[in-house]
Amino acid sequence: MRNDNQEFIDGLLNDLRPTRPLTLQRGLMIASGSAALAISVMALFIGIQPALITGSLDPLFLLASGLFLMLGIAASVTVIGMSRPHVGTTHSGWIWAVAMAALLPLTAVVLGFAKEGNEFFQSQPAQGMNCVINGSMLGLIVGGALTMWLRRGAPTSSHQAGLLTGIAAGSLGIFAYSLHCPYDDIFHIGLWHSMAVVVSAIAGRIVVPTLIRW
Amino acid sequence: MIADDATMARLMALSQTGDRQAYATLLAECQKWLKRFFARKIVQQQIDDLVQDTLLSLHRKLASYDPDRPFQPWLAAIARYRWVDHLRKVYKADEAAFDEGFAAENSEPAIVARISLDRMFSYLPPAQARAIELVKIEGLTIAEASYACGQSESLVKVNIHRGLKKLATMIEKD
Secondary structure, three states, X not given: OHHHHHHHHHXXXXXOOOOOOOOHHHHHHHHXXXXXXXXXXXXXXXOOOHHHHHOOOOHHHHHHHHHHHHHHHHHHHHHHHHOOOOOOOOOOOHHHHHHHHOHHHHHHHHHHHHHOOOHHHHOOHXXXXXXXHHHHHHHHHHHHHHHHHHHHOOOOOXXXXXXHHHHHHHHHHXXXXXXXXXXXXXXXXXXXXXXXXXXXXXXXXXXXXXXXXX | OOOOHHHHHHHHHHHHOOOHHHHHHHHHHHHHHHHHHHOXXXXXXXXXXXXXXXXXXXXXXXXXXXXXXXXXXXXXXXXXXHHHHHHHOOOOOOOOOOOOOOHHHOOOHHHHHHHOHHHHHOOOOHHHHHHHHHHHHOOOOHHHHHHHHOOOHHHHHHHHHHHHHHHHHOOOOO
């Protein structure tokens, strides 16, 4: 047993290589870098909406985009924290960001019931599907970067880490795509933009845990 | 005597730069620390295997330690994760001889109390903690555990399943 143990320790010692610690700063750089890349890809291949260039911005656009951006940041910071385990750490702050972003679909639903009109059609379903697909695709850039980060780290709750990776990816993805989307209607944003986050969250919850288990 | 947190943190920071001498000392200290950490929370004969599994995880996840933070809470999170994973694997031991207590011999009882495995058990409902202790730690069969704690066999199974699921969600809980 003693020889086996010494052999085991020697094996670890021989395998030691210098490694860069996963610091919060490096994690934030990777998350923000991947978000910037998603925005660049959108600007290059899809294009920024004219209102952004002329500066004639709708208040709802600013509010909704800001909420998705904050949700993406909150989820990303939590994912980065989860890669560095530490007894005594709680990873629950993101829930409040989700609750705030959930005001968008809730508002759409409440107004939908109050108006009793054709709000679903007002939400531009055809363009809405584009938002869901493109927002989720752009989110893959962020999701991929965070998953790679998590694979180097030691997340102790792979399911939660997967869910949060999906939320971060979807939020930052739809934030990037909202810089193109010309529809500033609450029904469109509340339904379709939020759905991009939900779709990414479900995908992250299912796919990411299989990639980061250790 | 086990090295204190500051010493272990220094050794770990040096290990991350590739210093083998520091790493050898760190691994020896971690080995002693982990043996005490797992004592009474796993069948004695399984401790060496679990310690090696945990050291292997420490080695693979070296980058996940941030030198600006305390070391033992990081090591404890790695150890808890491996311990819960170990409990999920079904095994049956013939006897359960336990080592001396961990907290009693450690130089930093306040930290230990916060990161110990007992702390995790304290968050479980008593029936779930008891079922896990009897079957997964003391090595009783489901039937023996059922007789010992007065729960039906199916309830013992359900309590183990629910308890392990809950433990897995509180690896980093203080």
